[in-house]
Amino acid sequence: MRRTAAGAAVAGLLLLLGTACGSRLPESDFGHRATTAPAPSAGPVRVGIVTSATSPVGGSAFTGPRDGAIAYFDRLNARGGIAGRRVEVRLCDDGGSGVGNNACVHRLIDEDKVIALVATTVLDYAGASRVSRAGVPDIGGQPIGPAYDTYPHLYGIYGSLAPRDGTPGWGGKLYGGTEVYRYFKRVHGARTAAVVSYNQSASAAYARLVTQGLKAEGYRVVPEQVDFALPNFRAVAADLKERGADLVFDAIDSHGNARLCQAMDQVGAHVVAKVTNVQNWTSTVPQDYKDSPRCRNALWVTGASRDYEDVSNAAVREFRDATKGLKTHSQWQLEGWVAAGWFVAAARGCAGGEVTRGCVDSFMSRGEPYTGGGLLLPVTYERLREPPVSRRACLSVARWRDGRGWVPQGDMNRTCFRVPQLGYRP
Known part of the structure; x- marks a missing residue:
């Protein structure tokens, strides 16, 4: 729904077609304190990231969220992962095409069996309906196109109030x-x-x-x-x-x-x-x-x-410290970092440390605002029957x-x- 301040800004990509951290264990999932208790299973928690890294408009246009998310997971794993389980990231470059996107979705969901997709940033999200049918939560993706206002189980980085019943927005109309x-x-x-x-x-x-x-x-x-x-x-x-x-x-x-x-x-x-x-x-x-x-x-x-650039904020300093090895910095990197933290917050909410698609999705759809430790304006997912007149x-x-x-x-x-x-x- 936040189409002018952020979501509509991202829509501009469619036009291309034509932090000091010491030794302490931080609240690295932005508000849910890390724990070191071992999980029942010692296996990794597997997530997927789909990016149009070699798209027709150039790879650098889409890779920021991926790089921010990877930096988050690397830091998390260095500090013990999720209840002792490391996060294993599976990457897929869809080449900026719908065919490539469907292939990535199939590989990550059906073959790699990822728990969730994180920080999706693609030119043509042709596989969105398949992700939704499989009940795989897609967390913190960039809304390039209407997919995150169309399908359940997809949670764009800026939230949505739309019914998400298979039709974009309300009867095919979005609002900003x-x-x-x-x-x-x-x-x-x-x-x-x-x-x-x-x-x-x-x-x-x-x-x-x-x-x-x-x-x-x-x-x-x-x-x-x-x-x-x-x-x-x-x-x-x-x-x-x-x-x-x-x-x-x-x-x-x-x-x-x-x-x-x-x-x-x-x-x-x-x-x-x-x-x-x-x-x-x-x-x-x-x-x-x-x-x-x-x-x-x-x-x-x-x-x-x-x-x-606002390093007066502790959460920004954490992000900048973890990404200091990158040649450039960007707002999309920060938002990818938040998307990864969002998944971790959801995973830590799974009972007994058994991280499943269902429990992660339940966390995401619970209706409570999320701010990523102050890095985001409050994000919500509701399903309003009628679009708001004002907001x-x-x-x-x-x-x-x-x-x-x-x-x-x-x-x-x-x-x-x-x-x-x-x-x-x-």
């Missing part, structure tokens, strides 16, 4: 809030927003969703469309300058974003904020935007998890500053607004 647009209007006084898209169906559809939310919040919207094959970003940037846009939202890929920013700097199109999404919440900004220093320092990002929605906000990285903007648990829920078809 306008909290991102409300934030920039209330906090920064923005009134004019540009929406940049490609002349490609998925990009245009996402741009319409953003435009709908902006108009609901009273913005004057400046639509900008560029040719997918031969984009003229300089012309778009010049028009943004002439029409006095305060904000720029986009429905284009990461490479296109960097080229748009470069063009904006070249023509002097300066805005209050160039708003990007969780996909681009990474430490590679200096390289990606190396030719556009002014636009680079106007980058803002919104989401539903605590800024991975109190919070968001995490950060902005890029050279020399400082992503700087958190206030407390995500207090940056909240009651906003309308607008329907759209995925």
Whole structure:
């Protein structure tokens, strides 16, 4: 349901188609204290991670959640695992195709007999219905597409209020809030927003969703469309300058974003904020935007998890310490870390240490909010018969500053607004 603050941000990936820790044993599953009592079975607890690591849009687009989850399980195993049982991770790269995804699902569920899937991040989740029919909990996946608002036993990282009865959302419609647009209007006084898209169906559809939310919040919207094959970003940037846009939202890929920013700097199109999404919440900004220093320092990002740069937070420090060997850091890595901790919390709730698909699923569907030790905004899974008309929605906000990285903007648990829920078809 949190489609604008985080879920809809992830939907942008569809457009690509066209912590100091001592020797003490921590609460490493974010609130459920680790134990060392031996389990009845000494065998490992097996989980699967499906990632489009070699997709047509490039592996780095999808591997962040996988890397964060692996880092979590590695640290957990070094500290004794789950009641003395190590977590064994089985990886599968689906190549970014539906055929490959179905093959991964079959191998992990039917052959490897995994207890659960964790941190699924794929371009085409063709095997989602098979996962659901098998009753295998899929925990903390990134909602690229509507699967996590369609099927039972699938628990996306941002939660869902949809019936999940085999049809996306409510009768084929999903709903999202306008909290991102409300934030920039209330906090920064923005009134004019540009929406940049490609002349490609998925990009245009996402741009319409953003435009709908902006108009609901009273913005004057400046639509900008560029040719997918031969984009003229300089012309778009010049028009943004002439029409006095305060904000720029986009429905284009990461490479296109960097080229748009470069063009904006070249023509002097300066805005209050160039708003990007969780996909681009990474430490590679200096390289990606190396030719556009002014636009680079106007980058803002919104989401539903605590800024991975916020090392004043103990849970973030734990994550950063465990992932310090990675070449880059990203928000998706942090969310993969949370997904792994979520599974461990569920597994530790299994009676007598016998971890089964059923007991893990029961934990996930119990209806209690989950925050990953403060790393997530409260996540819930309910099955409302009707979509909510409005909802109190919070968001995490950060902005890029050279020399400082992503700087958190206030407390995500207090940056909240009651906003309308607008329907759209995925």
